[in-house]
Structure formats: C-alpha cells, structure tokens
Amino acid sequence: MAIANSNTEMTRINPLAAxxxxxxxxxxxSVRLENPASVNRAVCRIExxxxxxxxxxxxxxxxxxxxxxxxSGALSEIRTGAGEAFADWIRKTxxxxxxxxxxxxxxxxxxxxxxxxxxxxxxxxxxxxxxxxKELTVIMKLTDAAKPCRGALAVQTRIKAGAGARVKLVQLxxxxxxxxxxxxIGADAGENARIEIVQLFAGGADVYAGSEIALRGDGSSSxxxxxxxxxxxxxxxxxxxxxxxGKNTDSGMTVNGVLRDSSQKTxxxxxxxxxxxxxxxxxxxxxxLLLGETVVNKTVPLILCAExxxxxxxxxxxxxxxxEMLFYLxxxxxxxxxxxxxxxxxxxxxxxxxIGDETAEQEAKAFLGIEEE
Amino acid sequence: xxxxxxxTNKNKMKNIEKTQVADIDRSIYDIRNDGADDYRFDAGLxxxxxxxxxxxxxxxxxxxxxxxxxxxxxxxxxxxDWGPDISGLDMDxxxxxxxxxxxxxxxxxxxxPEEIRDTFTQLGIPQAEHKYLAGVGAQYDSELVxxxxxKEVEGQGVVYMDFEGALHSEYEPMIREHFMHLVPPxxxxxxxxxxxxxxxxxxxxxxxxVSVEIPLQSYFRLNAKGAGQFEHTLxxxxxxxxxxxxxxxxxxxxxxxxLHAGCVELFVRKNARLRYSTIENWSKNMYNLNTKRAIVEExxxxxxxxxxxxxHVSYLYPMTILKGASSxxxxxxxxxxxxxxxxxxxxxxxxxxxxxxxxxNTKSISKDGGVSTFRSSVxxxxxxxxxxxxxxxxxxxxxxxxxxxxxxAMEIYTSDADVGHEAQIGRISDEAVFYLxxxxxxxxxxxxxxxxxxxxxxxxxxxxxxxxxxNNLIRLEMKGSIG
Numbered sequence: 001m002a003i004a005n006s007n008t009e010m011t012r013i014n015p016l017a018a019x020x021x022x023x024x025x026x027x028x029x030s031v032r033l034e035n036p037a038s039v040n041r042a043v044c045r046i047e048x049x050x051x052x053x054x055x056x057x058x059x060x061x062x063x064x065x066x067x068x069x070x071x072s073g074a075l076s077e078i079r080t081g082a083g084e085a086f087a088d089w090i091r092k093t094x095x096x097x098x099x100x101x102x103x104x105x106x107x108x109x110x111x112x113x114x115x116x117x118x119x120x121x122x123x124x125x126x127x128x129x130x131x132x133x134k135e136l137t138v139i140m141k142l143t144d145a146a147k148p149c150r151g152a153l154a155v156q157t158r159i160k161a162g163a164g165a166r167v168k169l170v171q172l173x174x175x176x177x178x179x180x181x182x183x184x185i186g187a188d189a190g191e192n193a194r195i196e197i198v199q200l201f202a203g204g205a206d207v208y209a210g211s212e213i214a215l216r217g218d219g220s221s222s223x224x225x226x227x228x229x230x231x232x233x234x235x236x237x238x239x240x241x242x243x244x245x246g247k248n249t250d251s252g253m254t255v256n257g258v259l260r261d262s263s264q265k266t267x268x269x270x271x272x273x274x275x276x277x278x279x280x281x282x283x284x285x286x287x288x289l290l291l292g293e294t295v296v297n298k299t300v301p302l303i304l305c306a307e308x309x310x311x312x313x314x315x316x317x318x319x320x321x322x323x324e325m326l327f328y329l330x331x332x333x334x335x336x337x338x339x340x341x342x343x344x345x346x347x348x349x350x351x352x353x354x355i356g357d358e359t360a361e362q363e364a365k366a367f368l369g370i371e372e373e
Numbered sequence: 374x375x376x377x378x379x380x381t382n383k384n385k386m387k388n389i390e391k392t393q394v395a396d397i398d399r400s401i402y403d404i405r406n407d408g409a410d411d412y413r414f415d416a417g418l419x420x421x422x423x424x425x426x427x428x429x430x431x432x433x434x435x436x437x438x439x440x441x442x443x444x445x446x447x448x449x450x451x452x453x454d455w456g457p458d459i460s461g462l463d464m465d466x467x468x469x470x471x472x473x474x475x476x477x478x479x480x481x482x483x484x485x486p487e488e489i490r491d492t493f494t495q496l497g498i499p500q501a502e503h504k505y506l507a508g509v510g511a512q513y514d515s516e517l518v519x520x521x522x523x524k525e526v527e528g529q530g531v532v533y534m535d536f537e538g539a540l541h542s543e544y545e546p547m548i549r550e551h552f553m554h555l556v557p558p559x560x561x562x563x564x565x566x567x568x569x570x571x572x573x574x575x576x577x578x579x580x581x582x583v584s585v586e587i588p589l590q591s592y593f594r595l596n597a598k599g600a601g602q603f604e605h606t607l608x609x610x611x612x613x614x615x616x617x618x619x620x621x622x623x624x625x626x627x628x629x630x631x632l633h634a635g636c637v638e639l640f641v642r643k644n645a646r647l648r649y650s651t652i653e654n655w656s657k658n659m660y661n662l663n664t665k666r667a668i669v670e671e672x673x674x675x676x677x678x679x680x681x682x683x684x685h686v687s688y689l690y691p692m693t694i695l696k697g698a699s700s701x702x703x704x705x706x707x708x709x710x711x712x713x714x715x716x717x718x719x720x721x722x723x724x725x726x727x728x729x730x731x732x733x734n735t736k737s738i739s740k741d742g743g744v745s746t747f748r749s750s751v752x753x754x755x756x757x758x759x760x761x762x763x764x765x766x767x768x769x770x771x772x773x774x775x776x777x778x779x780x781x782a783m784e785i786y787t788s789d790a791d792v793g794h795e796a797q798i799g800r801i802s803d804e805a806v807f808y809l810x811x812x813x814x815x816x817x818x819x820x821x822x823x824x825x826x827x828x829x830x831x832x833x834x835x836x837x838x839x840x841x842x843x844n845n846l847i848r849l850e851m852k853g854s855i856g
Contacts, residue, residue, distance in 0.1 A: 024750060298785075
C-alpha cells in the first residue's frame with residue numbers, strides 16, 4: 001500500500017548552485033514528500049559510544065547549561081545540500097533531533113536508522129557538534145524495518161566542527177525495501193577543522209542525497225567520498241556543494257559509481273570559491289561505469305569563482321569498460337561477466353576503503369556482494 | 374552626418390587605419406557616423422512594425438506570416454532566468470530596423486557611400502578581401518551595403534548572396550526549406566524576436582564536391598544608436614564540399630543599449646566540412662543574444678572557432694547536432710570579460726548518430742570586474758552508439774573583483790559511449806611573470822604575453838591575420854592591468 005497522493009506535496013529539492021537551461025531538467029528535482037503531520041520518527045538504535053548521544057528532551061537534565069544552550073537550535077542555521085524547501089519540510093515535521101557531541105571517548109557512534117513498519121515516511125534529524133580540537137566518527141547505517149514495507153526514510157544531518165576539530169560521517173544506505181531514501185547533510189567547519197564524509201548507496205531505493213559543506217574557518221578542509229550502484233529502474237539524485245569561505249581552505253570530492261539496467265543518475269557537484277577564499281583549492285572527480293543498455297547519466301560539475309588566488313579542477317570519466325581491459329582479463333581466463341563485476345566492485349571498493357571501520361566495511365561488501373580482493 | 378563629424382572621422386582614419394599587424398586602437402571600433410541612417414523605425418515592437426518591415430522587404434506571403442507567428446511566440450515566451458541579467462534591455466527603446474543612406478547594395482567598394490566605406494576601410498575589410506578572402510559581405514545596420522565574390526569561386530558554382538536577394542531569387546525554395554528550421558522561433562524568446570524582425574545577412578551554397586580554398590567573410594557593423602541588428606546567415610555545404618566562413622562584428626559605443634539577435638543556420642551534408650570562425654567585438658553597450666546552430670550529416674565535420682571580446686552581455690552557445698553516423702564536431706573558443714561585461718558563452722552538442730565524436734575546448738579570462746561564464750551541454754542519445762565526447766575548459770582569473778563560473782552539463786542515454794570532461798580555474802603564475810620580467814619584459818607585457826599564450830587554442834586555429842587581430846585585442850584589454 002502506498003501513501004495516497006492527496007497526502008503528499010510536490011517539493012523541489014537538490015537545487016543546483018547556479019541555474020542552467022531548464023530543458024536539461026537538472027536545476028533541481030521534484031519529489032512528492034508526505035504531509036509533515038503524518039510522518040513518523042525513524043527507528044534509531046545506537047551502539048558504540050552511546051555516551052555522546054542525547055535526545056533534546058534529556059539535555060537540560062544531563063548537560064551543563066552552557067553546552068545545552070550551545071546545542072539548542074544552534075545548528076538549525078546551517079544550510080544543507082537538499083535545499084531550503086526540504087529543510088522546511090523537516091522543520092515542519094517537528095521531529096526532535098538526535099544530538100551528538102564529541103566527548104573524550106574515541107569510540108565511534110554507530111547508528112542503525114530505519115523506517116517503522118508502516119507505509120509512512122520515517123524522519124530523523126541528527127545534529128553533531130564537535131567542539132574545538134575534539135574528534136568524532138559517526139557511522140550511520142540506513143536499514144529496513146524487520147519486515148518489508150514501502151515507506152520512505154529521510155535523515156537530515158547537520159554538523160558543526162569547531163576550530164581544529166575532526167569529524168567523520170559515514171553513511172551506508174543498505175535498504176532493500178524502502179521506496180525512497182533521502183539523506184541531507186549540512187556542515188560548517190571552523191578554523192583548521194576537517195570534515196570527512198563517506199557515503200555508499202547500494203541501490204534498492206530511489207536515493208536523493210544532498211550535502212553542503214561551508215569551509216568557513218581559515219585552513220579548514222573537507223573530503224567527500226561517494227560510491228553508488230544504480231540498478232533496475234532506480235533513481236539516484238545528488239547535489240553536493242563545497243563552499244570555500246575561509247582562506248587556504250581545501251575540498252575534495254571523489255565520486256565512483258556503476259549504473260546497471262535502466263537506472264538513472266543525476267550528479268550535481270559544485271565547488272564555490274567565495275570572495276576572500278584566497279589560497280583555496282578544490283578538486284572534484286567522477287568516474288561512472290555504464291553497464292545497462294538503457295541507463296541515463298547526468299553529470300553537472302560546477303566551479304563558481306569570485307576569487308583570483310584559487311585552484312579549482314573537475315574531471316569526469318563516463319563510459320564502459322575499456323576493451324583492452326576486458327581482453328586482458330579474458331586472456332587470464334576471466335569471463336566477461338565476471339570481469340565486469342570485478343571492475344564495478346573495484347570502483348565501489350575504492351570508496352568502501354575510505355570508511356576506515358572494518359565492521360562497516362565488511363557489512364557493505366557483504367551487502368553489495370563484493371568479493372574480498 | 375555633419376561635416377564636422379565627417380572630417381573628424383577622416384582625420385582619425387588617416388591616423389589609425391588598421392594594418393594587419395599593427396596594434397589595435399579601440400577608437401577604430403568607436404568611429405561612428407552620427408547621421409548615417411536615412412530612415413529608422415520607431416523604437417518598440419508591435420504587429421504594425423513587423424508588418425511594415427515585411428512590406429519594406431517585399432517579403433513573400435509565407436515570410437510575412439512567419440514573422441507575425443514569430444512575434445506571437447515572442448510575446449508568449451519568458452525572458453531566460455538562468456543567465457546574465459538583461460533587464461537593461463527594453464525593446465520599447467530599440468529600433469528594429471535602421472536603413473543607412475543610399476542603401477543600395479554594391480559589389481564595388483568605390484560605389485559604397487563614402488562614410489560607410491570609410492568605416493569598413495578602417496576595419497580593414499576591403500584590404501582583407503583583396504589579400505585573402507574569396508568573397509565579402511558587409512552589413513551596415515539593417516542592410517547589406519556590399520557583397521562580392523571572386524569570379525573563380527563563382528565559377529565553381531558557389532553561391533554567396535545577400536540573404537534578402539536570395540529570398541527573391543531562384544533560391545527562394547531552398548531558403549523556404551531551411552529558414553529557421555534548425556532554430557525554430559519556439560526555441561527561445563530571442564530566436565522568436567529574430568524570426569519576427571530579421572533583416573540582412575548572407576546565404577551561401579557550396580555545391581557537391583567543391584572545395585573553397587580561401588575563406589568567405591561577412592562583417593556586421595551596427596552604427597545606429599539604440600538599435601538592433603537581426604541578420605540571418607544560412608549556409609549549406611553540400612556533399613563532399615568544404616568551406617571556411619568568417620564572421621566579424623563590431624559597433625561604436627553608446628550610452629544606451631543596443632541589441633544583436635542574429636541567427637546562423639548551418640547545414641553540413643554528407644562528408645562535407647565547414648569551419649565557422651568568429652571574432653566578436655561588439656561595443657560594451659551591446660546585448661548580444663545570438664543563436665548559432667549546425668546539423669551535420671554522415672561523415673561530415675563541423676568546426677567552430679569563436680572569440681568573444683565585446684558586448685555588455687552575451688548569451689552565445691553555438692550548437693551542433695551530429696545527426697549522421699561518424700560525423701564530428703570541434704568547438705574552440707575564448708572569452709575575455711572585462712569591466713562592465715557579463716559574457717555567458719559556451720557550446721552545445723547533441724549526438725544522435727552512431728560513431729559520432731565531439732571535442733569542446735574553451736578558455737575564458739575575467740578581469741576588472743568582468744564576469745565570464747562557460748556553459749555547455751553534451752547530450753548523447755540512445756542511438757548514438759560508440760560515440761565519444763570530450764569537454765575541456767580552462768578559466769583564468771586576473772583579479773579578485775572579477776568572476777568566472779563553469780556550468781557544464783552532460784546527459785548520456787546509452788551505455789555505449791565515452792564522455793570525458795575536465796575543467797580548471799586558476800590565476801597567472803607569479804613564477805611565470807617573474808621569469809619573463811627577469812628577461813627584461815615589463816610586468817604588464819609579461820602578463821599580456823601569458824594571457825595570449827593561454828588563448829593559443831583559438832589563435833592557432835585562425836588564419837594568421839585574424840590571430841594577430843585577436844592577440845592585439847587581448848593586449849588592448851590587458852593595457853593597464855597592473856596596479
């Protein structure tokens with residue numbers, strides 16, 4: 001059973017940072033979002049460093065007043081990649097955020113986030129605050145309910161990294177039954193802070209992913225690694241922005257994907273050098289392997305520049321496996337089908353290696369059927 | 374024209390007449406003939422004005438109806454919201470038709486009215502024709518004032534005519550078959566405007582198997598203040614034929630908006646090749662909303678070479694449809710945006726034939742508060758199996774008050790294709806400037822040399838004389854770039 005159309009509203013999400021021809025249909029994406037009043041809070045189980053995690057309602061009792069004030073609503077101003085309309089929808093759901101703040105425990109926070117066993121959309125806002133010179137890794141596994149359902153899952157994560165802070169967010173989309181998965185990230189980096197995001201989208205649902213990282217502090221940096229696999233009639237729609245505001249900031253975006261069957265993917269990636277971001281460096285690469293006869297790939301890599309003393313680059317390679325590679329593997333007794341799987345696995349495997357957590361890496365490989373190298 | 378203005382212009386001409394290798398002086402382009410127009414329509418756009426233009430041009434019925442239909446489309450379509458601001462362009466203040474004095478088209482320069490001839494002489498057009506062109510068309514405001522083609526080229530069966538002349542000749546059926554078929558008025562608001570008020574332009578037909586060894590050139594000059602130029606260029610290069618066509622344009626600077634909304638339609642038949650080169654140097658009060666499109670049949674080759682230096686605002690993205698199997702396109706472009714300029718340029722290509730290939734290579738430079746945007750789209754259709762496309766764009770920022778954006782898009786509808794894209798943005802390396810200065814070159818000259826080198830993708834594709842002109846334009850733009 002699907003949600004009735006009358007209970008949904010067409011919303012434009014993942015807006016491109018600068019408009020281009022409308023007929024290309026990449027300026028944004030229209031999605032049907034459920035009436036915010038009828039969505040559920042996503043089921044969320046936490047493991048690892050559970051001490052770093054707080055529900056808003058617990059804050060006043062547990063945390064020192066200053067920190068509580070600092071956390072309360074401070075992150076709501078951080079812009080996210082899915083855009084203002086999506087952020088507004090999340091706000092209207094009035095679902096309380098899970099708030100995570102770094103403590104002295106170096107263990108990762110592991111979150112298992114999934115829809116409830118209903119057709120309704122499950123929503124979870126998450127706010128991560130890492131104070132000056134602290135470090136935190138959060139691993140989010142987006143999973144299904146225990147029994148098949150066709151609900152959507154929407155996770156919005158805002159990150160505030162103080163001066164010299166180190167934050168790593170890993171998101172693994174390992175759903176089989178969810179109809180749509182929305183993941184929206186916004187981050188703000190202080191002086192010399194470093195933000196790393198690793199995301200793996202394993203297919204099985206239409207995925208809408210946005211991210212905007214504001215490199216506000218001088219010397220701050222970000223690295224984003226995205227691996228995806230599209231299959232069937234699945235849709236993948238991405239909007240990633242690296243916004244250089246501070247001096248000597250550094251951003252990297254590495255996107256590796258495989259499109260099979262009739263899957264469709266739109267990737268928008270923007271490096272935005274604001275006035276004053278002198279000494280900034282931004283680099284973006286995308287590698288797409290096209291395996292299905294009727295796949296659709298759209299790639300829109302923007303570099304916006306209002307500063308002279310910067311270096312920005314983008315490179316994309318979109319196509320099939322090289323004949324020479326297939327021939328080489330064939331000459332080693334590897335069938336074409338096996339060779340294609342190997343090469344597709346290698347692309348995604350490159351991203352999986354960035355997770356940096358053995359348990360999560362094994363889980364991702366097992367889900368995707370990627371064999372040990 | 375007043376006597377005083379005439380004398381002033383003549384004196385200027387004596388001093389600054391252009392030689393092919395001399396430094397460019399901006400005043401060459403800024404020479405204006407204040408009284409050169411004999412007759413102009415009232416500013417604005419209405420069905421009455423379009424009908425009047427149609428009567429003036431003695432249009433066949435189908436063309437009059439086409440103009441009126443285009444006007445309806447123009448009124449219906451919205452101004453684009455994705456590009457540079459064009460709110461300073463008010464059609465109520467643009468005259469869509471300006472006829473120069475003694476506007477009869479000539480095929481000898483000595484018969485062209487003196488003040489108009491002087492302008493083209495200063496721009497070097499008759500000299501260029503004499504030295505290295507197979508034919509020249511010269512448009513002044515809304516009318517062609519000169520058109521000529523070398524006898525030996527004519528003898529090969531090459532047709533190079535003014536567009537309106539062709540419309541009233543034996544080529545009328547050919548015009549009707551092709552006119553605004555590649556760029557329909559529904560395409561965008563300013564294509565519709567062109568369909569409604571076009572005048573002037575050139576028609577070229579190169580017969581099967583004919584190779585035109587030296588280029589043809591059309592030069593468009595907009596002298597009138599507060600006016601528009603809407604020339605139409607239609608070129609058909611038949612099977613196995615070969616042509617290089619050069620387009621030049623300039624205008625004196627006024628303190629009110631001028632508009633250029635020309636349209637270029639190019640048909641490249643089986644195994645034919647067409648190179649279309651443009652050095653655009655409109656004045657910096659110009660809104661350049663031009664549309665260029667080519668369709669290429671099996672084994673055909675389309676080459677664009679494009680330099681954009683002038684205009685206040687530009688929207689310019691030559692588009693190629695690679696329809697035939699194994700057809701090929703190359704686009705080589707440079708854009709230089711200086712003070713007060715917002716130049717949105719790039720290229721579009723649609724691959725529909727199998728085994729087609731395209732290569733887009735552009736450079737852009739932003740300086741003194743100029744805004745340069747590279748915008749492109751590459752579409753590989755489902756049937757375009759084994760097609761290859763490559764896009765390379767580089768941008769140079771010369772200061773921090775300017776802006777440079779890169780907005781490419783790639784759409785691929787088949788797995789059997791290879792698409793590559795690379796983009797880079799950066800600044801002039803201090804080390805390179807220091808090295809040249811250590812060899813006794815001034816900083817200003819060193820920076821100009823580096824920028825000229827950056828533009829070599831275009832200059833090496835142009836005939837020598839045009840490459841020199843382009844480098845001079847760069848040097849002119851770079852003047853005073855220090856401090």
